[in-house]
Amino acid sequence: MSIEEIICIDPGHGGKDHGGGSNDQFKEKEMVLQISKEQKKHFERNGITVVLTRSNDEYLDSYERTLRVKRSQANYCISNHINAFNGKANGAETIHSIATNGKLAEGILKTLVNEGASYRRFFSKSGKSGKDYYFMHRMTGHVKTIIVEYGFADNKEDTDKIINDWKKYAEAVARYYIENVFDKTYIPEKEIASHNVKNLPKVRSFSKYPRLVKITEDVNAYEHPNLSKYSKMLREGTKLKVYGEGENGVWAAGGGLFFSKKYAVEIPQTIRTGGLTSSNVDEMENYFRKNNLEASVQFVGEGKNPHVLAKIKGGDYEKFCKWLDENNWWYKVM
Numbered sequence: 001m002s003i004e005e006i007i008c009i010d011p012g013h014g015g016k017d018h019g020g021g022s023n024d025q026f027k028e029k030e031m032v033l034q035i036s037k038e039q040k041k042h043f044e045r046n047g048i049t050v051v052l053t054r055s056n057d058e059y060l061d062s063y064e065r066t067l068r069v070k071r072s073q074a075n076y077c078i079s080n081h082i083n084a085f086n087g088k089a090n091g092a093e094t095i096h097s098i099a100t101n102g103k104l105a106e107g108i109l110k111t112l113v114n115e116g117a118s119y120r121r122f123f124s125k126s127g128k129s130g131k132d133y134y135f136m137h138r139m140t141g142h143v144k145t146i147i148v149e150y151g152f153a154d155n156k157e158d159t160d161k162i163i164n165d166w167k168k169y170a171e172a173v174a175r176y177y178i179e180n181v182f183d184k185t186y187i188p189e190k191e192i193a194s195h196n197v198k199n200l201p202k203v204r205s206f207s208k209y210p211r212l213v214k215i216t217e218d219v220n221a222y223e224h225p226n227l228s229k230y231s232k233m234l235r236e237g238t239k240l241k242v243y244g245e246g247e248n249g250v251w252a253a254g255g256g257l258f259f260s261k262k263y264a265v266e267i268p269q270t271i272r273t274g275g276l277t278s279s280n281v282d283e284m285e286n287y288f289r290k291n292n293l294e295a296s297v298q299f300v301g302e303g304k305n306p307h308v309l310a311k312i313k314g315g316d317y318e319k320f321c322k323w324l325d326e327n328n329w330w331y332k333v334m
């Protein structure tokens with residue numbers, strides 16, 4: 001898992017600190033925890049690891065909270081809050097560090113407005129020392145933290161919106177990060193296939209040769225006994241590394257993920273051999289001819305370093321690798 005695929009989510013307050021953005025309908029610490037958990041779900045479905053600063057009603061002082069952010073290995077942190085002021089103020093706010101431009105904060109604010117929140121402002125604020133005013137910016141090191149204030153708990157209109165729309169808000173913010181920070185195509189919940197466990201084939205054989213498989217349509221026939229996180233990412237065009245294949249089933253992404261072969265199209269693999277003599281090349285040509293392999297083969301580097309670039313599909317690819325193994329030829333799957 002690369003560092004780029006981790007995000008830290010900080011549900012503000014907790015424990016004895018209920019948060020100022022509370023009213024008789026919700027406590028800020030509870031509302032932001034459920035928003036954070038909702039966001040976690042959307043990130044994880046999209047393949048991004050989430051580290052929460054707290055996952056229950058735990059009190060964290062600023063030191064402990066920011067330590068957890070820094071230790072998360074994330075480059076980005078969302079700190080979720082609900083505002084309160086004078087009862088009249090309303091709308092969503094996003095706050096970024098004085099060390100960053102406001103683009104991300106502005107984008108998040110606009111995405112919340114698209115979901116029906118009122119536009120208030122995005123901003124940064126410095127304290128007397130000239131450093132960030134908010135500790136979530138001042139004490140989180142290199143992590144780019146955005147404080148998201150979803151609305152005002154002491155404003156009736158905002159309170160109603162938060163109660164009705166907190167799930168929408170949560171998803172919109174997660175989606176914004178997935179698309180704009182992690183640069184991924186967002187996979188919404190509804191596109192995920194339900195699992196049909198009964199009709200799944202058993203995997204019969206395993207191969208040491210990884211293979212790329214492209215899912216041609218959203219799959220209604222796969223199960224995820226171990227890798228639920230990854231199986232949820234399956235959709236049209238998904239590319240997976242596959243380690244073996246039974247009659248109908250395919251075993252994917254490190255094991256534990258099955259789907260029907262009829263939904264999978266194998267992407268040809270490119271294999272680069274090395275250290276060939278001209279007789280090796282002849283042998284290889286014969287091999288392809290004899291086995292009638294569907295391969296596009298390119299002989300490269302005459303003289304000095306002759307090698308073959310072979311693009312081969314599915315089972316043929318596996319056969320070819322076996323044959324190369326038997327002949328003790330060096331090769332590399334590109």
Ligand SMILES: [Zn+2]
Pocket residue numbers: 012013019020021028080081082083
């Ligand atoms: Zn707060």
